[in-house]
Amino acid sequence: MLKKNYIAALVISFALVFTSCSTGNNSLPSNDNNIDTKTSETTAPASGDKKSDNLSDKKQNDLDNSKSRTYKIAKESYEDKKIKINYPQIANSGDSSKEKTVNEVIRNEALKGLNYYKGEENELTLEIDYDIKWKGENLLSIAYSGIGNIQGAAHPNNLFYTTNININKGETVRLKELVNIDESFAEKFIAGKFTALNPEQKPALDTFTKDDLMKEFNKADALDHIGTENHSDTFSYLTKDSLGISIGVAQAAGSHAEFEIKYQDIADNIKAENEGWKDFSNIFSK
Numbered sequence: 089m090l091k092k093n094y095i096a097a098l099v100i101s102f103a104l105v106f107t108s109c110s111t112g113n114n115s116l117p118s119n120d121n122n123i124d125t126k127t128s129e130t131t132a133p134a135s136g137d138k139k140s141d142n143l144s145d146k147k148q149n150d151l152d153n154s155k156s157r158t159y160k161i162a163k164e165s166y167e168d169k170k171i172k173i174n175y176p177q178i179a180n181s182g183d184s185s186k187e188k189t190v191n192e193v194i195r196n197e198a199l200k201g202l203n204y205y206k207g208e209e210n211e212l213t214l215e216i217d218y219d220i221k222w223k224g225e226n227l228l229s230i231a232y233s234g235i236g237n238i239q240g241a242a243h244p245n246n247l248f249y250t251t252n253i254n255i256n257k258g259e260t261v262r263l264k265e266l267v268n269i270d271e272s273f274a275e276k277f278i279a280g281k282f283t284a285l286n287p288e289q290k291p292a293l294d295t296f297t298k299d300d301l302m303k304e305f306n307k308a309d310a311l312d313h314i315g316t317e318n319h320s321d322t323f324s325y326l327t328k329d330s331l332g333i334s335i336g337v338a339q340a341a342g343s344h345a346e347f348e349i350k351y352q353d354i355a356d357n358i359k360a361e362n363e364g365w366k367d368f369s370n371i372f373s374k
Contacts, residue, residue, distance in 0.1 A: 159187075159255075161220060166199055170213040173198055176220060176230060178255075189258035194230070197251040197260065200311035201232060204247065211239040216247060221325040221332065224367030227261065228253045229326040231334075246343035248334050249311060250323040254363055261364055262309040263324040263333070267357045269305045274298040276354065282333065282347035289345035292337040304335060326364070329371065 159181035166173045175198035177191045198218070205212050216234030223229075230251045237244035252261040267273060275298060276282060284290040296304075307313070307320035321336025321344065330348040337345045351358070351371050358365060358372075365372075 158225070159223075161223065164195070166195075169210075171202070171209065172214070173201060173216045173232075173234075174218055175199075175232075176218055176228075178228070186255070186258065190228075190253060190255060193253055193258055193260060194228075194251065197311060198230075198232060200314070201234075201247060201249060203311060203314035204245070205236060205238065206315060208238050213237045213239075221250075221327050222367070224255075224364075226255055226366045227326065227364035228255055231323075231325050231332075243339065245339075248323065248344040248346075250309065250325045250334070251311075252309065252325065252364070256363065260309070261362065263322075264306050264308070266324070266326075266359060266362055266364060267331070267354060268359060269302055270357070271298055271302070273305070273354065273357045274301040276349065277301055277333070277347065281353055282349045285346040285348065286342070289337065289341055292335070292341050292345045296335075305333070308333070326368075 159178040161176045162179045164175055164177050166175070175194055177194060178187055181187050198216075201214075201216055202209065205214070214234065214236040216232050216236075219231045219233070221229040221231050230253075231248070232250065233246075233248045235244045236247055252266075253259070254261050263269070278293060278296070278298065278301070280290075304320055304322040307318055308322040308324055310318065310320060313319055321334075323334045325332040325334075327348070330350050331354060332346055332348045334344050334346045337343065351368055355372065360372075
């Protein structure tokens with residue numbers, strides 16, 4: 089009897105264990121569901137990631153926009169026989185189309201230095217380098233200087249010319265587009281408000297009248313006219329705080345003389361509507 093009871097107890101125990109195990113197995117799908125839910129919750133921030141992606145896109149757009157406002161300068165050269173002309177090219181602006189347009193203008197203007205020697209290139213030795221006078225968001229100002237010599241000539245020529253470029257439009261900017269050229273402007277030049285970079289060249293102005301200067305200033309920055317009746321050896325450039333003007337002078341005096349004047353001193357002559365002046369708005373707001 090005891091044996092039977094013992095066996096019955098064992099059977100009941102096994103049944104209870106089996107039932108418990110079955111119940112545990114039935115809970116597994118529920119755990120799987122929990123895992124899936126957690127996974128979907130961690131991927132659900134995927135919609136949060138979209139938000140984050142939007143922020144990243146905005147930051148990237150801001151970076152792209154800032155790139156369009158900044159650019160690097162790379163050096164390029166034109167070489168042919170004894171001729172070498174170095175000129176700049178812009179890069180990393182974030183706008184390849186704009187770069188191409190601006191760079192074509194820069195190159196074409198730089199090579200116009202050859203206009204001084206049309207028909208004499210075979211006997212020419214020429215070396216020209218450039219100096220970036222101003223690199224801004226709206227304006228790039230480049231000065232070229234060098235020495236050209238024709239075989240058999242009595243002496244070499246000291247060359248100086250400039251190119252000012254509206255970066256946004258890919259167009260050259262001339263002096264007459266930057267300032268109002270009138271008697272008051274010419275008077276400032278004659279009266280010495282323009283500072284000669286080489287003081288020894290200041291007397292070169294003694295040969296110019298106001299009318300002479302106004303004519304020269306109006307013809308300034310026109311490399312296409314070299315060798316024509318509208319030829320002018322007057323060029324302009326811009327620095328961080330001054331307008332520079334170079335005028336042609338006698339060979340003995342150095343071929344060209346450079347003068348600069350602070351922007352505040354020509355505030356009444358400045359054509360503020362010209363986009364190039366946006367680079368210097370902080371100066372005029374003082």
